[in-house]
Every structure is written in structure tokens, then in C-alpha cells.
Amino acid sequence: MELLKEKILKEGRVLPGNIIKVDSFLNHQIDPLLIKEIGKEFCRRFGDRGVSKVLTIEASGIPVAVMTGLELNVPVVFAKKQKVANISENVFSSTIKSYTKGTDSTVIVSKDYLNDMDRVLIVDDFLAEGQAVLGLSEIIKQSGASLVGAGIVIEKGFQNGYKRLRSLGIHVESLAVIKSIEQGKIVFDI
Amino acid sequence: MELLKEKILKEGRVLPGNIIKVDSFLNHQIDPLLIKEIGKEFCRRFGDRGVSKVLTIEASGIPVAVMTGLELNVPVVFAKKQKVANISENVFSSTIKSYTKGTDSTVIVSKDYLNDMDRVLIVDDFLAEGQAVLGLSEIIKQSGASLVGAGIVIEKGFQNGYKRLRSLGIHVESLAVIKSIEQGKIVFDI
Numbered sequence: 179m180e181l182l183k184e185k186i187l188k189e190g191r192v193l194p195g196n197i198i199k200v201d202s203f204l205n206h207q208i209d210p211l212l213i214k215e216i217g218k219e220f221c222r223r224f225g226d227r228g229v230s231k232v233l234t235i236e237a238s239g240i241p242v243a244v245m246t247g248l249e250l251n252v253p254v255v256f257a258k259k260q261k262v263a264n265i266s267e268n269v270f271s272s273t274i275k276s277y278t279k280g281t282d283s284t285v286i287v288s289k290d291y292l293n294d295m296d297r298v299l300i301v302d303d304f305l306a307e308g309q310a311v312l313g314l315s316e317i318i319k320q321s322g323a324s325l326v327g328a329g330i331v332i333e334k335g336f337q338n339g340y341k342r343l344r345s346l347g348i349h350v351e352s353l354a355v356i357k358s359i360e361q362g363k364i365v366f367d368i
Numbered sequence: 369m370e371l372l373k374e375k376i377l378k379e380g381r382v383l384p385g386n387i388i389k390v391d392s393f394l395n396h397q398i399d400p401l402l403i404k405e406i407g408k409e410f411c412r413r414f415g416d417r418g419v420s421k422v423l424t425i426e427a428s429g430i431p432v433a434v435m436t437g438l439e440l441n442v443p444v445v446f447a448k449k450q451k452v453a454n455i456s457e458n459v460f461s462s463t464i465k466s467y468t469k470g471t472d473s474t475v476i477v478s479k480d481y482l483n484d485m486d487r488v489l490i491v492d493d494f495l496a497e498g499q500a501v502l503g504l505s506e507i508i509k510q511s512g513a514s515l516v517g518a519g520i521v522i523e524k525g526f527q528n529g530y531k532r533l534r535s536l537g538i539h540v541e542s543l544a545v546i547k548s549i550e551q552g553k554i555v556f557d558i
Contacts, residue, residue, distance in 0.1 A: 207445045207481040210438035237426035237446065241434045248400035255397045256427065291397040 179219050179353040183366055185212060186332065186354055192362045196334070197278065204303055204331065205238045216353060217245025220301065220329040223351045224250070227326045229299045231255055231292065233314055235274075235285055242331055243301045250299070255292065257285040257314060270320040274313035277306065287317050294322030305330040305352060308339030315348065327351060335367050369409050369543040373556055375402060376522065376544055382552045386524070387468065394493055394521065395428045406543060407435025410491060410519040413541045414440070417516045419489045421445055421482065423504055425464075425475055432521055433491045440489070445482065447475040447504060460510040464503035467496065477507050484512030495520040495542060498529030505538065517541060525557050 191199040203209040220242075232254045234243035240256050247254035260283070265271050269286040276283065292298070300314045311328045318325045325348065333340060333352035336359075343350050355367035381389040393399040410432075422444045424433035430446050437444035450473070455461050459476040466473065482488070490504045501518045508515045515538065523530060523542035526549070533540050545557035 201478065202480070203443075206448065206478055207443050208434055208437065210434055210444060211441070213434065214438060237430060237448075240427060240430045241444075244398060244400055244403065244431045244434060247398065248404060251401070253393075253397050254400060254431075258396065258427075288391065288396055290392070 179216070181212065181215055182331070182354050185209070186356075186364060190364060192359055192364065195278070196336075196359050198304075198332065198334070198356065198359075198364065200332065204241075208241050210241075213241045213245045216242055216331060217247075217249045219353055220246045220299070220351070221249035224299050224327060224329060227299070228297050229326050230295070230297045231299070231323075232301055233257065233287070233292075233298050233318070234301045235259070235310055235314065239302045239310075242303060242329075246299070246301050246329065253291075255287060257287050257317065260284040260286050270317040272313040272316035272320075275307075275309045277309070285313055285317070287321075289321070292318065292321035292323050296321065296323035297326050298323050299326045300328040301330075302328070303331045305333040305339040305343075305350070306337045308342040311339070311343055311348065311350075312346075315346075329353075332356065369406070371402065371405055372521070372544050375399070376554060380554060382549055382554065385468070386526075386549050388494075388522065388524070388546065388549075388554065390522065394431075398431050400431075403431045403435045406432055406521060407437075407439045409543055410436045410489070410541070411439035414489050414517060414519060417489070418487050419516050420485070420487045421489070421513075422491055423447065423477070423482075423488050423508070424491045425449070425500055425504065429492045429500075432493060432519075436489070436491050436519065443481075445477060447477050447507065450474040450476050460507040462503040462506035462510075465497075465499045467499070475503055475507070477511075479511070482508065482511035482513050486511065486513035487516050488513050489516045490518040491520075492518070493521045495523040495529040495533075495540070496527045498532040501529070501533055501538065501540075502536075505536075519543075522546065
């Protein structure tokens with residue numbers, strides 16, 4: 179998606195550890211018009227798959243998920259990060275490992291909002307090692323719903339997420355794939 | 369806003385402690401079309417005030433803020449809940465007391481995304497005691513920006529938030545005001 183790549187090149191910053199900061203339009207400050215275009219693009223790519231729900235994780239996946247749900251005309255569900263130790267019986271839950279933060283977190287979705295009739299599109303801002311998508315797909319599995327695919331805004335193509343998800347048969351569509359970071363500069367795949 | 373009130377009456381649930389659960393369309397599962405209409409309504413109410421930025425808090429304020437930013441055609445910033453104790457120098461920060469959870473939390477906004485030229489509209493899903501809006505208005509004050517007002521989806525009119533904010537001169541617009549909860553039933557103001 180050219181508009182997105184241009185924005186990443188113009189405003190993205192590379193921090194030590196190959197962390198890509200795009201918080202001027204995606205993670206902290208949000209450009210609603212760009213996010214709307216991203217929603218349209220996911221709709222173009224997944225619109226014929228019978229998606230009944232869009233699933234993401236709080237907080238930075240929410241803007242993209244909401245715009246995608248608007249375009250697809252389906253409800254959006256965001257998994258919540260659980261702070262307390264005891265998990266209620268009325269939720270699906272899974273554990274997500276964060277490589278950058280070095281922590282595990284538990285995410286939950288109420289059983290009221292996913293069921294075995296649902297066809298679910300996962301949407302997230304970044305794909306690195308694929309742990310967030312794996313955690314959400316575990317929740318989808320618990321609910322009996324079908325996973326249609328994963329729509330990713332920015333994929334770090336030099337990490338293992340895409341391969342890992344593909345090997346599990348998950349259809350992944352990334353709008354911008356970063357092939358490498360060379361001397362602090364972002365290089366896209368094609 | 370009639371569409372919103374109907375939705376609250378149809379799907380809202382009252383939990384012990386007068387907690388109003390609207391997680392089928394606002395807090396956990398999200399109805400994108402309704403949220404878009406809410407964005408339009410805030411645009412109608414604040415569109416002539418020269419708003420340059422919409423500010424909210426992660427996570428449940430984000431959908432409404434993004435749709436409002438889209439309608440107003442301005443960037444959205446969401447304040448982040450800070451987990452770590454040490455606050456970076458490059459952020460504005462304030463502490464928000466939660467009466468329901470009985471906890472204090474620190475929220476931050478990068479200094480890159482608010483400045484003294486900004487005219488800021490705060491948007492949030494609920495208004496109860498007004499602590500979230502107060503915390504955000506403190507951040508706006510630190511940045512030197514002007515606070516245009518606060519757009520609230522659901523106001524608990526039987527709590528003190530509205531009075532508290534009005535007494536500080538903050539212009540508050542709530543799309544649904546709950547006057548009371550009588551025997552577990554929600555009663556709106558007018």
C-alpha cells in the first residue's frame with residue numbers, strides 16, 4: 179500500500195533493537211484518514227471471505243480494527259489485557275509472549291462475543307514474531323469460530339512471524355513489509 | 369442521541385454498584401456504524417470550535433475518538449496508561465483516580481503530539497466522577513494547549529462528574545445522560 183509506505187518513510191523512526199516507531203500516525207497519535215484507507219484496503223483483500231467479526235488486541239490494534247469493521251460492516255471485538263490473576267469463567271483466554279518487552283500477558287475475550295458460527299478476521303498494527311496473532315487464533319479456536327486470516331499493517335519481514343503463521347495455514351496479508359533496516363534506514367520488500 | 373439511548377436500553381446491563389455494562393457495542397465488542405454516528409454527532413456539536421486535535425485515553429475511548437477525528441478531519445491522540453514507575457522526560461503526565469477500581473493510574477502523552485497552538489477536544493466513553501477528563505485536562509494544561517470541551521458518550525448524571533467539570537468552566541456535551549437507575553432499570557434525563 180503506497181500511501182502507507184510513504185508515511186512510514188516520512189515519519190517512521192528506527193530505534194535501537196530494530197524497533198520501528200510509527201507513533202505519529204498509528205500507535206499514539208492517529209491519522210484517521212490514513213486508518214480509514216487501511217480499513218478499505220483490508221476490506222478489498224478480505225471482503226469476499228464472509229467475515230462476520232474483526233478481532234484485535236487493545237490498544238494499538240483498535241483504530242485499524244474499527245475502520246476495517248466499518249468497511250466490512252461487521253462488529254469488532256478487542257481482546258483485553260488481563261491485569262488480575264483470576265480469570266472469569268465467561269471468557270476465552272490465551273497468553274501472549276512479548277519479545278520486545280520480555281513479558282507474558284494474558285488476553286481475554288468474553289464468550290458472549292465469539293461463537294462457532296463466526297468467521298473471524300484478525301487485524302493488528304505490527305507483525306514481528308507472530309505471537310499476538312497466535313494468541314488471538316488460540317482464542318478463536320476455543321470459541322469454535324473459523325479464522326479467515328490476519329490483516330497486518332506493518333510486517334517486519336526480517337523476523338519470523340509470517341513464516342510461523344503461514345506454516346500453520348494462516349492466510350496473512352500485510353500492507354507494508356519491511357525487508358530490512360540498513361544503517362537505520364527502512365527498506366521495503368519490493 | 370436517540371439511536372444511542374435505544375441501544376443502551378436494548379443491550380445495556382446494570383451490575384451491582386450501578387456499573388453500566390455496554391460491552392456489546394462500546395467497550396469490548398464495538399458496533400462501528402453506531403460509533404461512526406457518535407463521531408458525527410460530536411462533529412455536529414463541536415465542529416465550529418476550531419478543534420485541532422482529539423484526545424482520549426486507551427483503550428475504550430479510542431474507537432469514539434478515531435471516528436470523531438475522522439469527522440472533524442483532525443489527528444487523534446490517545447493517552448497511554450503507564451506501567452513502569454519512571455516517566456520519560458519527553459511526556460506530559462497526570463494521575464487518574466478510578467473510583468470503581470479503587471486505584472490510581474498514571475497516563476502519559478508524548479510532548480511531540482500536543483503543543484500550545486492546539487485546540488483540544490477530549491472524548492471519552494463514560495463520565496462518572498470526571499477523573500479521566502480532569503487528568504486529560506491537566507495534560508492539556510501542561511502542553512499549553514486550549515481545552516475546547518469534552519464529548520462524552522454516556523454520562524452517569526447521578527454522579528458528580530458533570531458538576532465538577534462545569535465548575536471548572538469545562539464545556540461538556542454528553543450524548544446520553546442517565547438520570548438514575550431504578551430497580552435495575554436505566555432512566556434517562558428527559
